[in-house]
Amino acid sequence: MEVVLEFTVPFLPPSSNLIYEPRFLFIHGKKRFAGMRLSADAKKFQRRFSSEVVPTQLPKLIGLDPTKLQTIYMVFHMPGILNKTFGKKGGAKTRYKRVDLSNRLKLIEDCLRDAMNIDDSMTFDISLSKRTDPPDRVDLLVIQEDDE
Numbered sequence: 001m002e003v004v005l006e007f008t009v010p011f012l013p014p015s016s017n018l019i020y021e022p023r024f025l026f027i028h029g030k031k032r033f034a035g036m037r038l039s040a041d042a043k044k045f046q047r048r049f050s051s052e053v054v055p056t057q058l059p060k061l062i063g064l065d066p067t068k069l070q071t072i073y074m075v076f077h078m079p080g081i082l083n084k085t086f087g088k089k090g091g092a093k094t095r096y097k098r099v100d101l102s103n104r105l106k107l108i109e110d111c112l113r114d115a116m117n118i119d120d121s122m123t124f125d126i127s128l129s130k131r132t133d134p135p136d137r138v139d140l141l142v143i144q145e146d147d148e
Helices: 040-061 102-116
Strands: 002-009 020-027 030-038 070-077 123-131 137-145
Touching: 002 040, 030 040, 040 102, 070 102, 102 123, 102 137
Parallel strands: 070 123
Antiparallel strands: 002 137, 020 030, 070 137
């Protein structure tokens, strides 16, 4: 049996360049690096994911098995990546802004793990693609197959 979970996240995650921030502690009056923590933007994305996306998927989540291998497809819709000045004198040199998809992946994987019990360590195949059609969103498809 194949379990399929298909849904849309109606907003984009922040880049991984913006999801972690340094954490410091003061020890004996000296500022010491104490690792990294999630930024306010990352926490806001996680809260929105849990409150807006997860409730729409609860009946489908019952069929998922966290021990099974999975395939995940993600389509990031980012209409804001088009450079409006491309092709114009003195304008942008490329048609698209530099947006790295893999920098958007980790936070979504963490939300899937924390809110939906879909462990990214069990993802053996993943596909990412970028589109320019509005509105901002991420379409996801998670497939789990029985081991045979």
